[in-house]
Amino acid sequence: MDRNPRLLTILAVVAVLALALVPLFAERYTIQLFTKIMTMAIFAMSLGLLVSGVGLVSLGHAAFFGLGAYVLALTSPANEGASLWWALPLVVLVTAAVAAAIGALVVRTSGIYFIMLTLAFGQMLFYLFHDAKFAGGSDGRYLNFRPTVELLGSELLSLNDRPTLFYVALVFMVATYGIISMILNAPFGRAIVGIRVNEPRMKALGYNTYAYKLAAFVIAGGLCAVAGFLYATQYRAVNPALFSWRESGLVLMMVILGGLRSRLGPAIGAFGLVLFEETVQALTDHWLLATGVFVIVVVLLLPDGLASLFQRKQPTAAEADDG
Amino acid sequence: MAEAVLVTESLSKRFGGLVAVNDVSLTVQTGDVHCVIGPNGAGKTTLLNLLSGALPPTAGQIRFGGQEVTSLPAHRRARLGIGRSFQRTNIFPEFTVYENCRLGAQAKLRSSMHFVRPAERDVGVRERAERAMELVGLTGRRQALASALSHGEQRQLEIGVMLATEPSLLLLDEPMAGMSADETTRMVALIRRLKAGHTLVLIEHDMDAVFAVADIITVMVNGAVLASGKPDEIRRSQAVQDAYLGSDDA
Numbered sequence: 001m002d003r004n005p006r007l008l009t010i011l012a013v014v015a016v017l018a019l020a021l022v023p024l025f026a027e028r029y030t031i032q033l034f035t036k037i038m039t040m041a042i043f044a045m046s047l048g049l050l051v052s053g054v055g056l057v058s059l060g061h062a063a064f065f066g067l068g069a070y071v072l073a074l075t076s077p078a079n080e081g082a083s084l085w086w087a088l089p090l091v092v093l094v095t096a097a098v099a100a101a102i103g104a105l106v107v108r109t110s111g112i113y114f115i116m117l118t119l120a121f122g123q124m125l126f127y128l129f130h131d132a133k134f135a136g137g138s139d140g141r142y143l144n145f146r147p148t149v150e151l152l153g154s155e156l157l158s159l160n161d162r163p164t165l166f167y168v169a170l171v172f173m174v175a176t177y178g179i180i181s182m183i184l185n186a187p188f189g190r191a192i193v194g195i196r197v198n199e200p201r202m203k204a205l206g207y208n209t210y211a212y213k214l215a216a217f218v219i220a221g222g223l224c225a226v227a228g229f230l231y232a233t234q235y236r237a238v239n240p241a242l243f244s245w246r247e248s249g250l251v252l253m254m255v256i257l258g259g260l261r262s263r264l265g266p267a268i269g270a271f272g273l274v275l276f277e278e279t280v281q282a283l284t285d286h287w288l289l290a291t292g293v294f295v296i297v298v299v300l301l302l303p304d305g306l307a308s309l310f311q312r313k314q315p316t317a318a319e320a321d322d323g
Numbered sequence: 324m325a326e327a328v329l330v331t332e333s334l335s336k337r338f339g340g341l342v343a344v345n346d347v348s349l350t351v352q353t354g355d356v357h358c359v360i361g362p363n364g365a366g367k368t369t370l371l372n373l374l375s376g377a378l379p380p381t382a383g384q385i386r387f388g389g390q391e392v393t394s395l396p397a398h399r400r401a402r403l404g405i406g407r408s409f410q411r412t413n414i415f416p417e418f419t420v421y422e423n424c425r426l427g428a429q430a431k432l433r434s435s436m437h438f439v440r441p442a443e444r445d446v447g448v449r450e451r452a453e454r455a456m457e458l459v460g461l462t463g464r465r466q467a468l469a470s471a472l473s474h475g476e477q478r479q480l481e482i483g484v485m486l487a488t489e490p491s492l493l494l495l496d497e498p499m500a501g502m503s504a505d506e507t508t509r510m511v512a513l514i515r516r517l518k519a520g521h522t523l524v525l526i527e528h529d530m531d532a533v534f535a536v537a538d539i540i541t542v543m544v545n546g547a548v549l550a551s552g553k554p555d556e557i558r559r560s561q562a563v564q565d566a567y568l569g570s571d572d573a
Contacts, residue, residue: 187435187442194426197415204375204413205430205488206401215436 005311012264019170023163031162032234033278038169039230041270042176044254046223048266049180051255053189054216055196056107059115059248060122063102064221066243067095068228070129073141073238081145084159088147091229092222099221100214107213110199119245126243140239143232159233169230173267176223181263183219192216257298259305272298272306326389328353328492328522329374334383336369343369345546347383351492351539356514356523358533361543362567367526368410370543371494374524375407376400387492401430406490410497410526412477414484416470420461423469423480424452427487455487459513475506482513493517495525499532511535534558542567 019038023031047061071091076082106117129135146165149157159165183189194202195209202209232238241247250273258269276294280287302308329351336344344366351357359367372378374385376397385393392400401407415423428451429435429442442448456462459479464472469480478498485493498514499507507529514536517523527533533540534554541551544566550557557563 183438185441185443186439187429187432187437187445187448189438190422190426190429190442191435194415194418197417198413200377201409201413201415201484202426202430203397204377204401204407204409205427205484206398207430207435208398212435 008262008264008307008310011310016170016174020167023166028162031166033274035162035166035169035230035234037271037274038166038173039227039234040251040254040274041173041267042230043224043227043251044258044266044270045173045176045180046220046227047251048255048258048263049183049216049223050220051252052260052265053184053196054192054213056110056213056217057115057252058118058220059245059252060118060120061220061224061251062243062245062247063118063122063125064095064099064224065228065231065247065251066125066129066238066240067098068092068225069232069238069242070135070141070228071095071225072147072229072232073143074135076143076145076147078144081148081159084147084149088226088229092225095225095228096218096222099218103214103217103221107210107217119248122243122245122248126240126245129243130240136239138240140237143236143238146233146236165234169234172226172230176226177263177267179223184263188212188215253295257295257305259302259307261304262307262311265305265307268306326353327351328388329524330384330386331374332384332386334370334373334385335381336366336373336378337381342546344373344380347543347546347548349541349548349551351522351524353522354518355538356518356525356536357539357541358525358527358537359541359543360527360530360533360567361549364545365543366546367543368496369546371407371496371524371526375405375494377407401488401490404489404491405494406485406488406492407494408481408485408496408498410500412474412481414469414477414480416468418469419466420456420469420472420480420483421452421465423484424455424487425449427455427484428452430488451487451489455483458486458516459483460509475502475509478502478506478510479513486517491521493521493523495523495527497526497528499527499529507532 019034022034043065047058050056050058068091071094072082072087075087075090102121106114106121109117130138135141146159148155149159157164157168159168191202191207191212195212199209231242254269254273255266256269257273258265258267277287277291280290284290298306327350331347331349334344334347335342347370359370361367369378373380376395380393384391387400387403387405392403415426425448428448431451432448456465459482461476461479461483464476469477472480482498499510502510511532514523537554539551540554540557542549542557542563549566550560550563
C-alpha cells in the first residue's frame with residue numbers, strides 16, 4: 001500500500017483532532033454513534049491489512065470480530081468487571097490463536113477459493129455460537145459489567161462513562177492505524193505487499209510466502225479482536241449475528257469504499273458508510289436502497305475509493321519517471 | 324577439473340501423457356556459462372523450472388553444491404543460492420526500480436518477519452540493492468516505476484532483481500528475448516561480467532549470443548539431451564546440424 005500523500009495525512013490529523021472535540025459538544029447519541037464508527041474503523045483497518053496488504057479478500061473476517069466480543073463476554077466475571085489489563089491481551093491472543101488455526105488452512109488458497117473458504121469458516125463459527133448453550137445460543141450473552149481500568153488499586157478510567165469510552169476507542173483506533181502503518185513500513189510489510197503484486201516471483205527470490213500470508217492473517221485476526229472487545233464493552237451484549245457473513249460483507253464494503261490504495265482507506269470507508277446510512281435513515285425508510293446506490297456510485301466514479309477525493313492524482317508511470 | 328556445482332541425474336517431468344523433460348543428466352561446472360538450446364517445445368523452460376524448484380520432477384535427482392535438493396521448495400533453493408530470471412518478464416510493475424531490487428536484497432535476510440524497524444533502515448539490504456542496480460545499469464532509473472521502463476530495461480531489471488539476492492548459480496531464461504541488437508550486445512557484456520563469481524545456466528534462442536558467451540552448450544530436442552559439449556563440438560556435430568542448427572528458423 002502506498003504511503004499517504006501529505007494532504008491526506010494533514011486531513012487525517014485534523015479529523016482526529018476534530019473527533020476529539022465531539023464529546024465536549026455532542027449529545028449522548030452522537031457520542032455513541034462515533035464510538036461505534038471508530039470500532040468499525042478498527043474492524044475495517046484489520047481487514048484492510050489482508051485485502052490491500054496481502055491481496056487476500058476475506059469474506060469471513062467477522063469471525064474474529066465475533067470472537068473478540070464473545071471471549072470478553074465469556075471470560076468476564078458475573079459480578080464485577082474484568083480488568084482491561086488482562087482481558088484485552090486475552091481477547092487478542094485467543095482470537096489470534098483461532099486465526100492461526102483457520103489461517104493455516106485457508107492461506108494455502110487464493111482468489112475465489114480463499115473467499116469461499118473464509119466464508120465457510122465464518123459460517124461455521126456463526127452456527128457454533130448460535131447453537132452453543134454455554135454462549136447463550138441465538139440470544140447471545142450479556143456482559144454484566146464493563147471492563148475496569150485500574151492503576152495501583154485505584155480506578156484510572158471508567159468505561160461506563162460515555163465520553164471516556166469514546167476517547168478509549170479513539171486511542172485504540174489511532175493505535176491500530178499506527179501499528180498497521182509500522183508493520184507495512186517494516187521488512188514484513190514490504191514482503192506481503194510484494195506477495196500481493198507477484199507471489200511466484202517472491203517464492204523464486206527465496207520468500208516462504210505461505211509463512212508471511214499466515215502471519216498477516218493472524219495479525220489481522222488479532223487486531224480485529226480489539227474491535228470486538230470495544231463492541232462488547234460498548235453494548236454490553238454479544239450475539240451470533242456478530243459472526244454473520246452480512247457483517248463480513250459490510251466491513252469488506254467499507255474497505256473497498258474507502259479505497260484499496262490508501263492506508264487510511266478502510267477508516268475513511270467506515271466513517272463514510274455509517275455516516276451516510278445515518279443521514280439517509282433519518283430521511284427515508286428505503287435507506288438500504290440508498291446505501292446500495294451510494295456504494296455503486298462511489299465505486300464507479302472513484303475506483304480508488306473515497307480516499308482519492310483527498311489526494312492528488314497518483315503520479316502516472318511517466319510522471320514518476322524523472323529520476 | 325573443477326567441482327560440479329549442479330548435477331542432475333535422469334531428471335524427468337511428465338504432464339499427463341506428455342514427457343516434457345526426459346531422462347536429462349546434466350553436469351554444470353563451477354564458473355561455467357552453460358547454455359541450453361533447442362527448438363520451441365524442447366523442454367528447456369520446464370528443465371529450468373525443475374532446477375529452480377518451481378515444479379517437482381516426476382523422476383530423477385538434483386544436487387546443488389553436493390547437497391540433494393530434489394524435494395526442496397523453490398524458496399529454500401533460492402536461499403541456498405539458486406537465482407532465477409524469467410522468460411516473460413516477472414517483476415513488480417507497480418514498484419520503483421529501487422524497490423524491486425530492494426525486495427530481492429531483502430530476501431537474503433535470514434527472515435523478513437520483522438515488524439517494527441522500517442525496512443529502509445537496513446543498510447546492508449540497501450547496499451545490495453544499489454549494487455544490483457549498478458550491475459545491470461539501472462542506477463539512473465532508480466525512482467522510475469518498473470512498469471514505465473522500456474522492454475530492454477525491464478529485461479535488465481529482471482536480472483537485477485535476481486542479482487540482488489546474491490545467488491551463486493544463475494538460471495536465466497532467454498535474457499535476450501525481444502531485445503534490439505544494441506540491447507543484446509549490452510546483455511552479452513553483462514553475462515560476461517557475471518561470469519566472474521557466478522555459474523550460469525542460460526536458455527537462449529539467439530545463436531550469435533549463445534556462441535559468444537557459452538563455455539558448454541547442451542542441445543535439447545523433445546525433452547531429451549541430444550548433445551552436450553564445447554561450442555566447437557556442437558557446431559560440428561552432424562546430429563545437431565540435422566535436428567536444429569541446420570534449419571533456418573533459429
